Amino acid sequence: xxxxxxxxxxxxxxxxxxxxxxxxxxxxxxxxxxxxxxxxxxxxxxxxxxxxxxxxxxxxxxxxxxxxxxxxxxxxxxxxxxxxxxxxxxxxxxxxxxxxxxxxxxxxxxxxxxxxxxxxxxxxxxxxxxxxxxxxxxxxxxxxxxxxxxxxxxxxxxxxxxxxxxxxxxxxxxxxxxxxxxxxxxxxxxxxxxxxxxxxxxxxxxxxxxxxxxxxxxxxxxxxxxxxxxxxxxxxxxxxxxxxxxxxxxxxxxxxxxxxxxxxxxxxxxxxxxxxxxxxxxxxxxxxxxxxxxxxxxxxxxxxxxxxxxxxxxxxxxxxxxxxxxxxxxxxxxxxxxxxxxxxxxxxxxxxxxxxxxxxxxxxxxxxxxxxxxxxxxxxxxxxxxxxxxxxxxxxxxxxxxxxxxxxxxxxxxxxxxxxxxxxxxxxxxxxxxxxxxxxxxxxxxxxxxxxxxxxxxxxxxxxxxx
Numbered sequence: 001x002x003x004x005x006x007x008x009x010x011x012x013x014x015x016x017x018x019x020x021x022x023x024x025x026x027x028x029x030x031x032x033x034x035x036x037x038x039x040x041x042x043x044x045x046x047x048x049x050x051x052x053x054x055x056x057x058x059x060x061x062x063x064x065x066x067x068x069x070x071x072x073x074x075x076x077x078x079x080x081x082x083x084x085x086x087x088x089x090x091x092x093x094x095x096x097x098x099x100x101x102x103x104x105x106x107x108x109x110x111x112x113x114x115x116x117x118x119x120x121x122x123x124x125x126x127x128x129x130x131x132x133x134x135x136x137x138x139x140x141x142x143x144x145x146x147x148x149x150x151x152x153x154x155x156x157x158x159x160x161x162x163x164x165x166x167x168x169x170x171x172x173x174x175x176x177x178x179x180x181x182x183x184x185x186x187x188x189x190x191x192x193x194x195x196x197x198x199x200x201x202x203x204x205x206x207x208x209x210x211x212x213x214x215x216x217x218x219x220x221x222x223x224x225x226x227x228x229x230x231x232x233x234x235x236x237x238x239x240x241x242x243x244x245x246x247x248x249x250x251x252x253x254x255x256x257x258x259x260x261x262x263x264x265x266x267x268x269x270x271x272x273x274x275x276x277x278x279x280x281x282x283x284x285x286x287x288x289x290x291x292x293x294x295x296x297x298x299x300x301x302x303x304x305x306x307x308x309x310x311x312x313x314x315x316x317x318x319x320x321x322x323x324x325x326x327x328x329x330x331x332x333x334x335x336x337x338x339x340x341x342x343x344x345x346x347x348x349x350x351x352x353x354x355x356x357x358x359x360x361x362x363x364x365x366x367x368x369x370x371x372x373x374x375x376x377x378x379x380x381x382x383x384x385x386x387x388x389x390x391x392x393x394x395x396x397x398x399x400x401x402x403x404x405x406x407x408x409x410x411x412x413x414x415x416x417x418x419x420x421x422x423x424x425x426x427x428x429x430x431x432x433x434x435x436x437x438x439x440x441x442x443x444x445x446x447x448x449x450x451x452x453x454x455x456x457x458x459x460x461x462x463x464x465x466x467x
Contacts, residue, residue, distance in 0.1 A: 001094050004042040008055055011035040012087045015062050019080040022073070024066070032063040047170025050163070051093040058086035097412065099171055100405045102204040103424045107211030112145035112179035113153045114289070117231035120274045126267060127223035129239065136230050137271045138220040139278075140199050142210040143181050143293065150176035159229040160198060174207050181290055184213075187298035187439045188279065190272055190314065190321070191218040192307030194401075195264075196238055198226040201401045202304060202327075208428045214435065215294055219275055221268045254370050261306070261332045268310045269333075272301070273318050296320060298439045302431070304400045306330055308346075316340050323438040325431065327400045328352050331377045339380075344387040345434045345447075346378060347427065349395040349416070386463035388447055390430055393456050394418040400427065418456060426454050 001009070015031035018024050036059050042048065048056070065079045105111055116139045123135040153176060158169040189209060193201045199218035200206065206216045220228040222236035229235055242252070242260065252260070276299065283294045300323045301311035308329015315324035316335050323343040352375060382389060398404060398414035405420050407413045415423070433444035446453055449461050 001091075002042075002046050002099055004038060004046050005052060005055075005094065005099075008035055008038045008042060008052070008059070009087055009091060011038060012055055012058055012062075012083070016058070016080050016084045016087065019062055019066070019076060019083065024076070028062075029066045032059060032066055035059040036063055046099075049099070049167035049170055051097060051099075051167060052090050054086035054093070055090035058083040058090075061086070096409060097167070097407055099167065100402075100407075102173065102207070102402060102405055103421060103428075105174055105207045105211030106428070107208065107213065109144035109182065109211050109213060110146075110148040110150075110179070111142055111175045111207050111210040112150070112177075112181060113140060113142045113173075113175040114178050115140045115157075116278075118275060118278050119231070120270075123270065123274070125223075130223050130236065131234070135267075135271070135274075136222055136236075137275060138199070138222070138228050138230070139275050140218050140220075141215060141290070142175060142206050142218075143215045143290065144184065144186060144210060144213055145176050145179040146182040147179060148176070150179040153177040155203065156198070156200065157229050159233070159235050160227045162227075173203060175203075175210075178289075181293050185293055185295050186213050186215045187295050187300065187435070188276075189214050189216045189435065190276065190299065190301045190311070191216055192221075192268065192272065192301070192303035192310040192314075193218070193225065194305030194307055195224065196226050196240070197304065197307065197401075198228075201403075203402055204405070204424050205428055205431060208424075209432060209435070212432055212436075215290075217275060217279065219268075219271055221264075221271050224264055224268065254366050257370060258332065261309070261330075264306075265309055265313055265333045269313045269317060272310065272314045276318065276320055298322065300325065300435055300439055303327065303329060305397070306332075309333065309335070312340055312344065315342050315344075323435075325434060326378075327427075327431075328395075328397050330374045331381065332374075335381065336377050339385040341385060343438050344381075344385070345430075346382070346387065346389040347400075347430060348378075348389065348391050349397055349399065350391060350393060351396065352378075353391060382460075382462045388434075388462075389460040391458045391460070392418075392426060392454075393458070395423060395456075399423045426457065429453070430457075 011031055012035050018028040039056055062083050118137045120135040125133055125135050152172040155171040155173050156168045161169050199220040209216050222228045224238050227235050227237055280296050282288050282290050285291055299320045301314045301321045302325035303311035304327040308326030309332040312324045312335045313333045315321040326346045328349050394417040396416035399416050404413050404415035433446040436442040437444045445451055449459055451459055
């Protein structure tokens with residue numbers, strides 16, 4: 001819990017204790033007033049959220065009962081116990097789903113962030129159920145900032161959250177909203193998230209890369225990404241019945257799944273190429289905050305899950321993209337059959353190596369067959385084209401995202417057996433080393449076959465495409 005939340009809870013507990021006395025002291029009312037003032041300050045400074053909702057109601061209840069004058073002992077006891085239960089409920093909710101903190105960036109630069117809206121006049125929107133018109137794309141940039149004294153950026157935009165995740169719209173990050181960029185020029189990293197993912201799902205990694213001198217552009221792909229707020233304030237939602245991997249709200253034959261994946265892959269790859277075109281224009285636009293800040297001759301693509309497929313396909317199609325990185329990613333499209341003749345790093349959980357079979361359930365068996373086909377295709381890619389693969393024992397699919405920091409309970413965080421801070425350290429170290437080596441020509445022993453920096457990691461090298 002954050003400082004003002006602790007003060008609200010402590011003041012409320014004192015007020016409840018006084019409230020339950022046979023003769024409540026006059027200070028009871030003032031404790032309630034103090035708690036109410038703290039709630040108002042908390043709303044302005046930290047932001048209100050539903051986990052603290054019961055405590056807010058407890059403060060209001062005690063103020064109301066105390067301000068209405070003398071009450072019967074039974075009513076006062078009942079209200080006091082109810083208020084105490086409400087405060088306790090907020091403590092439990094704030095423990096189960098806390099206002100989590102991401103690891104602080106380790107680089108020397110403060111990190112700025114800004115969100116950009118682009119409309120591609122050359123492409124019409126293709127998704128079923130989308131509003132008619134040209135294709136819209138939302139991109140969020142993180143970059144080395146010129147100052148550390150600036151307003152902190154919020155984790156997500158309110159319209160891009162659900163009721164349950166709405167607290168993330170008041171959660172502050174280590175980034176600085178619309179801060180001025182430092183007067184240097186940096187390599188550009190294009191980031192793509194998972195099917196139904198949101199662009200800042202791996203903010204812990206994005207912020208760290210930006211602090212080390214990279215500009216990271218994370219792209220939301222409307223009608224496939226999770227809720228995306230468009231330029232006019234409307235929200236684009238995906239079709240949650242079309243999960244190609246795990247949930248299978250409706251049965252989809254494996255051939256149709258691959259065809260749908262390839263169709264979406266083409267859309268998202270085109271989105272990325274369009275964003276790179278727009279960034280090139282901004283880099284040449286006099287007076288733009290990012291003018292002359294982007295090294296468009298040093299571009300890489302990386303992604304998580306389905307975003308990994310997008311990143312590899314983007315590197316295959318776009319000559320500006322020099323290297324690709326997959327984070328527990330999949331493989332679709334032309335790269336699935338033809339490979340990639342550029343440096344590539346795959347960081348995988350053990351499950352991605354051998355997903356296994358489920359012969360007792362036909363639908364699960366077909367899902368497993370799809371994942372095994374993808375696992376085999378990734379192996380063929382490495383055997384045919386070369387590259388580096390790092391398998392981290394103890395990690396699971398969700399470990400590549402901020403979700404592991406969102407709850408101390410694995411049932412909610414979906415984390416593996418490695419502590420979240422350790423996971424972030426391992427991933428950030430390898431990802432930074434790869435991009436520094438391939439884009440900045442800074443050699444790293446971390447990516448050698450004999451490296452033993454992390455006991456959890458096994459490094460596999462094929463005919464090396466890495467410089």
